Amino acid sequence: MTNNDAVEVPEAPSLTKRLEEEGEIAADYLEELLDIADLDGDIDIDVEHDRAAVAIVSDTDGLDDLVGTDGEVLDALQELTRLAVQARTGDRSRLMLDVAGFRAARRSELSELADKAIARVKESGSSVSMDPMNAFERKVVHDVVTAAGLKSDSAGTDPDRYVVISPS
Template identity: 70%
Template sequence: MNDVTTTPDVSGGADQLKRLEEEGEIAADYLEELLDIADLGGDIDIDVEHGRAAVEIVAEDSADRSLGRLVGKDGEVLEALQELTRLAVQTKTGDRSRLMLDIAGYRAGRRAELVAIAEEAIGRVHASGAPVALEPMNPFERKVVHDAVAAAGLLSDSDGEEPNRFVVVRPA
């Protein structure tokens, strides 16, 4: 079951919105096949958020934890599935996709954790006036932290090389 919702935060007009909705539909088809092959239940919700397609696999039954296998330790399987889904979309459209995939609310929960980590670092920077370096994070996680730091009026940079790239929070 695919539910398509759109949020008004899409720049580029109707053509852009149509393209992003198409990306979501292609991704949903790909992920439905994956769920069938893996013999896993789940509904697929499609949205357009912040100028990109957003697809989420949600459990049909809230007590069902089987989708956790598609998240993996620290979201590693989720990251891999997101890249595979982006490649499936690119194969069909010919364009690179920035699609975001969430499974069983993992990214939403992780986003809340990351905002708390950012707020703690922001407090330390305000108290000491010195930069604070955080633990290595993947690109999604760094983006969440950068957004929280910017909203607090401070500066942040990413330093290091993948997979050990990390955020440094600095005074403004």
């Protein structure tokens, strides 16, 4: 081989392409689950905030059991789906799963709660601690706080971790 001979290295798949593949694998896994559970639902795949986003949507109310109380079943289903993706790709997945719009509605509620806490911090000049939240919920609050120009940190230990919002 001479110096002029180029060795072709296969190009790594783009992040978007890899995330779309994660979404497809997750959709296949979830479609099988819906078939086994005899539930009707459509699977939507997207890429949001550098992660695969998969949603199970339905015109009927039959998906409530996949959400569970306060989204506990949804959290477990998301972890199982992430594991299914990891088993196929060999890479850890940060996929986000939503069922029947539960996470979208919760994101909206949390944004409102964060806005109220931000207003209290700005008014008082003191830190405000929020109620315990899971990782998804804390991330939503941190994003809202950052956009408002304030600081936030998570404190405590799971399952009682919470967000503390402080003046900047």
